[in-house]
Amino acid sequence: MFDLIELLFFAYRDFVRDADRLLENYGFGRAHHRVLHFVSRRPGLTIAELLDILKITKQSLNRVLKELLGQGYVEVSMGVNDRRQRLLYPTAKGNDLALEIARLQSRRFSRVLGQLPPGARAGAIDFLLAMVDAGERDKVAAFIATGAPGAAPRTRTKT
Numbered sequence: 001m002f003d004l005i006e007l008l009f010f011a012y013r014d015f016v017r018d019a020d021r022l023l024e025n026y027g028f029g030r031a032h033h034r035v036l037h038f039v040s041r042r043p044g045l046t047i048a049e050l051l052d053i054l055k056i057t058k059q060s061l062n063r064v065l066k067e068l069l070g071q072g073y074v075e076v077s078m079g080v081n082d083r084r085q086r087l088l089y090p091t092a093k094g095n096d097l098a099l100e101i102a103r104l105q106s107r108r109f110s111r112v113l114g115q116l117p118p119g120a121r122a123g124a125i126d127f128l129l130a131m132v133d134a135g136e137r138d139k140v141a142a143f144i145a146t147g148a149p150g151a152a153p154r155t156r157t158k159t
Helices: 002-024 030-041 047-054 058-070 092-114 120-131 134-145
Strands: 074-078 086-090
Touching: 002 030, 002 092, 030 047, 030 058, 030 074, 030 086, 030 092, 047 058, 047 086, 058 074, 086 092, 092 120, 120 134
Parallel strands: none
Antiparallel strands: 074 086
């Protein structure tokens, strides 16, 4: 399986390279990208939900989140039903950056899928989902399904 292991490594390396270059201009890294991606795709995401998605420590998230908050890419508000809850929202600036990165990565997917036979996208989805640990697979599939495919990230509506 070394061929698959190495191909996955090289594919991931090239997939994130465009985003890495862009993020470097902001002084951000991959951790910032992951947080910004999920916050922009799921406005109102709680800290606990984000920790569960990313499978990182609270300490790791706090460092990245502090930078994104401090630079105006993400904002936090208290939960409506539970004021201890912290809900995360992208700012317009955060939304713009998340979309710019998504466009870069979408172009790569489009280019590659355009070179493959019809049905390759479904096969890729099946393969990647199967790579997710079995105990998480249904949760991830449901999460992806609720992501409003093709929808742009949204910011919080002020009330």
